[in-house]
Amino acid sequence: MTAVSPLARPFPALPVIAGVTSRVARAGYKDWGRCDLTYIELADGTALAGVFTRNVCCSSEVDLGREAVALGRARALVVNAGNSNAFTGYRGREAVEGIMAQVAAHLGCAPQDVLVSSTGVIGVPLPQDKARAGVAAALAAPPSSWEEAARTIGTTDTFAKGAMARAVVDGRTVTLAGIIKGSGMIAPDMATMLGYVFTDAAVEPAFLQQLLSKTNQRSFSCITVDSDTSTSDTVLAFATGAAGNAPLASYDDAGADAFAAALDAVCLELAQLVVRDGEGAQKFIAITVTGAVSDDSARSVGLAVANSPLVKTAIAGGDANWGRVVMAVGKAGQPADRDRLSIGFGGVWAAREGQPLADYDEDPVAAHLAGQEVTIEVDLGLGEGRATVWTCDLTHGYISINADYRS
């Protein structure tokens, strides 16, 4: 489990974001020889937006995070790694409220300005003494690098994940930096995704939420490792406004499109990095669906293919098994017509309009599937809807990580 994913990307050089300071400490939630608590302080007036798991058995952190997002402002973020605090009842909620109160007292802000995320074991209330000492240590720690913060929010992630982008807004260059963790496993927990994007741009909270919700539809909502949905998945965006631009409030504002594109780029890269660290992943798979009745329908079809164990094992085996793709398309519950359906790999059609191609040459497809980056093309032949989703293959590594040890 400690081997770095073969699909890993090196951690990029992330810029300082004015108004954002991270510090890390060791709370000792697990028997790890590393920091496990990340504290990020945000300038007064920082705008907040967030998207959360749709799992109805979500953690108190998610409940409280939704309340904070409704208010739209944040002064600090605390991320606990090693204990998800999910399914822990009132004791879990008390632990989160304790962290919020401690940081609020330090900053002189309202408790609801303090966001908390936790990832790790389910069903064990976050130990309040460890959290309190960890937060105190973080508050006293020197500023950390982005890479240290990215490592500290991780659980069994095999590499630190970050992304950045810039845009010109109102004549000023604004900067975005993001970190994410995901697809690692802490028994008995699942692959929680926690992602955070920070920018010095000034953005009104409602518009930041609109942008994050939209980009989420084509980034974090378009990735899957194993179809399972964590009780704690969270993506937050923070805009400090330190760049001094006139606050963006709608798409009509100058630079709004450029900022949206930069946010898209950061979120897409972060989402794909999660897939690149999928448990046991040996291949990175992009599935593009065209010709659907709508973009939403295309995404549903793409996720049905991406979540099919039979498709994922076929790719693991380097097998251009388009019949399994047909099956997955057909079970998606979306409009599809067997006799208009086309399936390809690596840009080569294997079947068109409901029938295998007579002159189909499997050699280039086999060569494509032997690589680490695989594409699957599905054309439904019905309309203009399209989407791309990303996943990884299903390998013995996944089984070993999830079945071959006891909690």
Added chain:
Amino acid sequence: MTAVSPLARPFPALPVIAGVTSRVARAGYKDWGRCDLTYIELADGTALAGVFTRNVCCSSEVDLGREAVALGRARALVVNAGNSNAFTGYRGREAVEGIMAQVAAHLGCAPQDVLVSSTGVIGVPLPQDKARAGVAAALAAPPSSWEEAARTIGTTDTFAKGAMARAVVDGRTVTLAGIIKGSGMIAPDMATMLGYVFTDAAVEPAFLQQLLSKTNQRSFSCITVDSDTSTSDTVLAFATGAAGNAPLASYDDAGADAFAAALDAVCLELAQLVVRDGEGAQKFIAITVTGAVSDDSARSVGLAVANSPLVKTAIAGGDANWGRVVMAVGKAGQPADRDRLSIGFGGVWAAREGQPLADYDEDPVAAHLAGQEVTIEVDLGLGEGRATVWTCDLTHGYISINADYRS
């Protein structure tokens, strides 16, 4: 792949069903040293009912089967093993119509009285010459045993599967016998389920359909191996009427309840046998959901648990990982309340009403999970809805079967 599943059951002693004769032959669809074409002749007037895959990319066999079921009568069934004839366009349909015409000419019946099923490779039209010779050989063959028929419809099934039951209807003992195949794999195909139940009872087609649809909801629709849905899944019921009872036409008829119970028993056993031959299965898992807002909701929650790779790998590893069950319940999209949810294994609660039990003793649970037959209990605490679904664990065997070879 040839090792018999550790969860296998011996083939039962199935009785002769008056009005039903099976014969097997070798069409040679694959390079197999065994019969691969099953022909079953039915008495004139046999009532027919059927349920089919909801995969919209279904085969011509399924299209034509639906048409036959609408008419409600059958004289013969032909099952081809080794080629599913799915995604083969007009050539595939011609091959099925050829078989129907050939058998109809032999029996002097209408082509639509002849049912055809096929299972195996996708995207290769069923070779008409092999089919024609195979059907001719079957028509000339001596009657076969039920076990021979069950083996012949199989693909990579590791054991032959059958079930029987009796009921008293209208003062006469009627008999039901069924065979099924499933959960085997023929590259590049998926685990198609084909099941057939035969009875000498007289049952009106509309009532037989009503009974089959109902029992399907708690048998075949309550099993899953890997969440993938074949393009060819089919279950047919045939009632020859040779027992001479007054035909059953509604639940008000004497013996209807007894017949329904017998049909339930046969279908439930057949469905569970498919799970027992799930690819790579080492453990048979029954998941009972209670306290749901409805039976349908309970079944959806159960299937979300049964299809969760994280739950299935946990069971494979003998890990009482109730946090993963919580996650799967929460993602099911059904009404659930984290703080009323209880999770157990082998009849022992691990968590009740949203919190782990303080006095939870994992020892008996670990002993339970070490066995081959595992139960998971989920109580939602909301209503009276309940359901049981069945699945198997997710093991290295599944990956090996589906990824470690090339088509």
